[in-house]
Amino acid sequence: MLRVAVPNKGALAERASAMLTEAGYRQRHEPRDLTVLDPANDVEFFFLRPKDIAIYVASGDLDLGITGRDLAEDSGADENGDAVQEMLALGFGGSTFRYAGPRGTDWQISDLEGKRLATAYPKLVGKDLRRRGITAKVIRLDGAVEISIQLGVADLIADVVGSGRTLRQHDLVPFGEPICNSEAVLVHRRGSEESAAKLQLKARLQGVVFAQQYLMIDYDCPRSLLEKAIALTPGLESPTVAPLAHEDWVAVRSMVPRKDANQTMDELAALGAKAVLASDIRFCRL
Numbered sequence: 001m002l003r004v005a006v007p008n009k010g011a012l013a014e015r016a017s018a019m020l021t022e023a024g025y026r027q028r029h030e031p032r033d034l035t036v037l038d039p040a041n042d043v044e045f046f047f048l049r050p051k052d053i054a055i056y057v058a059s060g061d062l063d064l065g066i067t068g069r070d071l072a073e074d075s076g077a078d079e080n081g082d083a084v085q086e087m088l089a090l091g092f093g094g095s096t097f098r099y100a101g102p103r104g105t106d107w108q109i110s111d112l113e114g115k116r117l118a119t120a121y122p123k124l125v126g127k128d129l130r131r132r133g134i135t136a137k138v139i140r141l142d143g144a145v146e147i148s149i150q151l152g153v154a155d156l157i158a159d160v161v162g163s164g165r166t167l168r169q170h171d172l173v174p175f176g177e178p179i180c181n182s183e184a185v186l187v188h189r190r191g192s193e194e195s196a197a198k199l200q201l202k203a204r205l206q207g208v209v210f211a212q213q214y215l216m217i218d219y220d221c222p223r224s225l226l227e228k229a230i231a232l233t234p235g236l237e238s239p240t241v242a243p244l245a246h247e248d249w250v251a252v253r254s255m256v257p258r259k260d261a262n263q264t265m266d267e268l269a270a271l272g273a274k275a276v277l278a279s280d281i282r283f284c285r286l
């Protein structure tokens, strides 16, 4: 039976469970439940603290986990790499992990040298500092890191930035390139086998991710414009083209990236396509 770790609280928990439900798996009904058995799919889910998930997966006690890329990178067992390996990016829970300092100074990365730096991600930060050849005193906190400078424990911080609201509230500004561009990811133990059971769960989640990132576009198109229309909507392999009762016209169906959909629809309409419709894809296998 496949054993899978899912965040039990925090920024990723709800979306991770919703994605698994969409992919056809049983999820918990009681928010306090720590395990859910899904015998039909031969999977058991374990609901764990987000920070602990990479530890269970890296040790091999659990086969797969959903966690943040920043947390996965922070779990690295040694200098040679992370103990867990990303199998799939899940397209939600986006954030950056950044250095920040008090507003009013034009902070540079070189200013980190010799400073006290508070963070809840000491390994991720330690690796970044070593890579840059900077020596700083890393102070490990569990959370609410943004307040540590005000309280006198640190000079600078490194933390998760979502909307940026928490930094602004504490008069902090981010500086330097992000240490990590994070999102929710599916991980397994580095170097472990990609078994058929793991690949099946990955494929199901991939189907949900694609369904959320693409729309299906349908339109009617004069045959004379078909080549130009297909160039706008090439689809994944190639679009479906079906005859219409009116022999000068065809119906076209193609998947387009959701983020480009409105622009593509405008361009199709300008070209002379009619009845341009967009619809959601619920899930898919590609």
Ligand SMILES: Nc1ncnc2c1ncn2[C@@H]1O[C@H](COP(=O)(O)OP(=O)(O)OP(=O)(O)O)[C@@H](O)[C@H]1O
Residues within 6 Å of the ligand: 009, 010, 011, 012, 049, 050, 051, 067, 068, 069, 070, 071, 093, 094, 095, 142, 143, 160, 161, 162, 163, 182, 183
């Ligand atoms: N405001 C946010 N926006 C986007 N992603 C976030 C945000 N806060 C946290 N995350 C992401 O969620 C993941 C886990 O962080 P989360 O805050 O949920 O757990 P935690 O800090 O370990 O637990 P807790 O905050 O409950 O003590 C990380 O990958 C992080 O990047």
Ligand SMILES: O=P(O)(O)OC[C@H]1O[C@H](OP(=O)(O)OP(=O)(O)O)[C@H](O)[C@@H]1O
Residues within 6 Å of the ligand: 010, 011, 142, 143, 144, 145, 146, 159, 160, 161, 162, 163, 164, 165, 166, 167
């Ligand atoms: O840029 P924002 O949208 O404001 O989000 C960023 C904040 O969200 C997370 O905090 P969380 O609520 O998890 O509390 P924590 O610091 O105790 O982990 C993160 O650690 C930042 O503090």
Ligand SMILES: [Mg+2]
Residues within 6 Å of the ligand: 010, 143
């Ligand atoms: Mg947090």
